[in-house]
Amino acid sequence: MTGATSGFGANAAERLAASGHKLTIGARRPAAVDAAWGAEALPLDLDDFASVDRFAEAVAKGPAIEALVLNAGLQTSKLEVGAEGFERTFAVNQLAHFRLLHRLLPHLATGARVILTGSGTHDPEEKTPVTPPAHANAGWLAYPDRDPTLPKTDRAQAFRAYSSSKLANIMTARELARRRPDLAAMSFDPGYVPWTGLARSSGKIVSSLVSLILPLTMKRDRKSTVAQSGEYLAALAAAPAHAAAQGDYWSVRNPALVRIEPSALARDDAACAKLWEDCAGLMGFKP
Template sequence: MSAVVMTGGTSGFGVHTVSRLRSADGPIILGTRTPTDDEHLALDLTSLASVRRFADQVLNRLGPQPIGALVLNAGIVRPDATARSADGFEMAFAVNHLAHYLLLRLLLEQMAEGGSIVLTTSGTHDPARNAGLAPPRHAQARLLADPDLDPGAQTATARGGQEAYTASKLGTVMTVRALAGHPAVVDRQVTVLAFCPG
């Protein structure tokens, strides 16, 4: 019996996903800002320290029990790119990309043979899709994490917020592509998916 660990399961389509996952045999652990019961553990994706605490709690709770599905669904879009995370990173990049990247790295060794890792992304990063949001200006992680270093960033504008969001989702796609070749994924035949609900 393996567990499901998920972010973004308390609102939006994440709620429906959790209701479908309840038919599985193993426990479900949801990371949430406001835990309400034993199924929910505190997780603030704006803080990498909180991500580390959450991962430690998950591993302590599961013991040797493997994770059958790691679903990293939570995300934000902001009206601009002026907010910073507790660690000083641009907020959309911190929440949508960095926090989930750290979490999957911390939990990767607990993945079950034949398990699944699903990261929610968005096709808005692809200008050919004409999704109505500004595509990323680039994929330079240092400048995305700190757009104040980027002379072309328009952080105080709606365009800046859209670029931050679409770049963070491009980062998710790139993470999935890289993760698919990771030895822990290949050796255990873990399926890695970039899920675009749109």
């Protein structure tokens, strides 16, 4: 599991541990993982693909994986070039998780669940305050200077980088379901959860403003809490009701978790396949 040291990810991890599940958690700071959970905490820096590979190698030495929860994410205040040379938000939120998924696919148990955390911001029809995606072109998202549709302002560019990375997560889950019907692949929209640390890379002032102002502009049924979204993520990872997922998109519609259709672009099978192939190409993998 990634993204389990704070926010609803930590809440989900605590619930899974309390239910008796053996957890392996990747974290930049393994000491941040609550020792009371009895989880195995391993170093994982999603900014560093070599770290991703080392984490995957360590996990692969253990038993077959029953559920792979790819929950970590970041949002910045302006576009940044990450350590691997790609735009950082796309690199961390999509490419690093795609790389980890690719490395661990041979080690997933039959019927294993794969959950990627997306966001309602991926869908222009949701009309969130976050600039929505304009496309799912992995090359342009990895190298925004090549993107002729790039917004003009730093804020719009950063917001769109985030929403586009979440679109990519959802499309990856759908394409995985097509390629591996023996797995239960799905994506999860946790709703808007204030004070989760998502915007930590934006600095304290911007992060605080995001947590204070965005809730005022979001639809009421799109808001959630750490406990609520944590409960739902844990259910997707372990509850029998979700054992047969095939690319499903689950979204918090307060107070319920409901299966809905993602955006039109996310439902485009050809676009999903192309995104997968292009991400594989960026990683140097065979699609």
